[in-house]
Amino acid sequence: MSDFSLIETMRWEPGTGIVRLRLHLARLKRSAGRLGFLGADKAAEKLAEVLGEILPPSALSGISPSRGEITESQSRLRGDSDLISPLEGEMSAMPTEGGNPIKIAAGIPALRVRLTLSPTGGIAITTAPFSPLPADTVWRVAIASARLDSSNRLLRHKTTRRDIYETARAEYPAADADEVLLLNEKNEPCEGTITSIFLDDGSDALKTPPVACGLLAGVLRTELICARRARIQHLSLADLQTGTLYMGNSLRGLIRAKLLTGT
Structure with a gap:
């Protein structure tokens, strides 16, 4: 039995729901299938249940599941599927008042939603307030001496086995x-x-390394590749110093970055 769980870290926004939900669920199901984990098909139902318990009714009304793409089984999640939206940018599917999108629960903050799936199918969900970074943020990025092993296929999945990342x-x-x-x-x-x-x-497009280098198939990365805003290419440190570097994930989006030299 595996001694780790799968993770999905997502962002919930008022009026939008969980950003890129469909891609998060697809990655979870794909990883679960390849690693032999149970219960991935229950993740959307559990998300709807938990969000329905912690958010007031004013934060739930007026949100549609955007063409019903909640789960592959197209379940109705006991009527709560309108808590979540599969992809950022699909706001056109929302109901309107007088031709304008319904604006709901402006005082409800964005949330960081963390889902873990155990090998036996146990699902745990936690939430916390989330504050986006200012648009002009530039991260300072140092280079770790710790090295990833490109032959370790587990690195392609988001798991609680994070020793190498914590060390770095x-x-x-x-x-x-x-x-x-x-x-x-x-x-x-x-x-x-x-x-x-x-x-x-x-x-014409951002460049991002292939998973074969030994890295996670990030959800934001997947979205940008599918939208042809990014394409896969092997990179060198010299490359990163001649262009504009960005770091990003589905929770935070793209963040401008400066590679620290001499590290």
Whole structure:
């Protein structure tokens, strides 16, 4: 039996629901299938149940499931499927008043929603208030001495087995670096401790490393690739110093970054 759980960390927003929900659920189900975990098909139902318990009715009204893409089984989640929306940017599916989108519960803050799935199908969900970073934020990114192993296929899944990421993060005080970049045994840039990496080299799309380098198939990364706003390409440290670097994940979005030299 595996000694770790699968994780999905998501953002809930008033009037939108869970951002990129369909992609989060798809990744969870894919990882569960490949690793032999049970219960992934119950994740959407559990999310609806938990959010229905913690959010007031004013925060739930007026949100639609955007063409019903809640789960592959197209279940109605006991009538609570309107708590969640599968993809950011699908607001056109929301009901309107006088031709304008309904604005609901403006005082309800965004939430960080963390779901874990155990090997036997146990699902735990926790929530916390979430404050987005200012738009002009620039992260300082240091380079870890710890290395990822590109042959470790578990790195392609988001799990609670995070020793390598915690070790890398611990190499630098938070006052010195906002994020830490991990390389693999070939010195190829792979990912941050909590983010995917993207390079704007001035061409038509952002560049992001392939999962074969030893990295997580991030949800934001998947969305950008599918939208042709990013494409897969092997990168070097020299590449990262000649273009504009971004770090990002589904919770925080894209964040401008500056690679610290001499680290």
